[in-house]
Amino acid sequence: MDTLQALKQVFIFKDVPDPVLQLVAGAAEETSVSSGETIASGGQAPKALYVIRNGTVRLTSEKRDTAPLLFGSGETIGEVPFLDGGPVGVTAVALERVDLLVIRSEKLDPILAGNPEAAYRFYKAIAVSLAKRIRRVVGMLALAAEREK
Secondary structure (H helix, E strand, O other), X not given: OOHHHHHHOOHXXXXXXXHHHHXXXXXXXXXXXXXXXXXXOOOOOOOEEEEEEEOOEEEEEOOOOOOOEEEOOOOEXXXXXXXXXXXXXXXXXXXXXXXXXXXXXXXXXXXXXXXXXXXXXXXXXXXXXXXXXXXXXXHHXXXXXXXXX
8 A cells, every 4th residue: 555545544634635645645754663662752752643554552651550542553643742842741662563654744844835725734634633532531531520429
């Protein structure tokens, strides 16, 4: 599967037009990591969006004793550090061989700078995805608070 087709399979990019994804594909790097290898960890500021093509990634928080989250094919990790350049707040480890597309902001930014409409579509897709995650977490917190009553 080529890079464009791989991006079209990603949940957050489902409404992004092909010409925009073609620009993003031009900035994407393909890589694979072995089982047990760390993809990103707290304190790092990779400014990269990781698209999981194949495999499973476990995210754990270094600040809380919470259950790990699992991410798999068609999902992304690293949206917030990609957007704000801040450090990663979790550790992402491959549970098996993981094939990734890595989109680095320093490579994508010059491409999108020449195409404001594409930049708008791309960043809006990320923002909508993050908003959905926030709504889901808020709903889970509200449910947990109701159960404690």
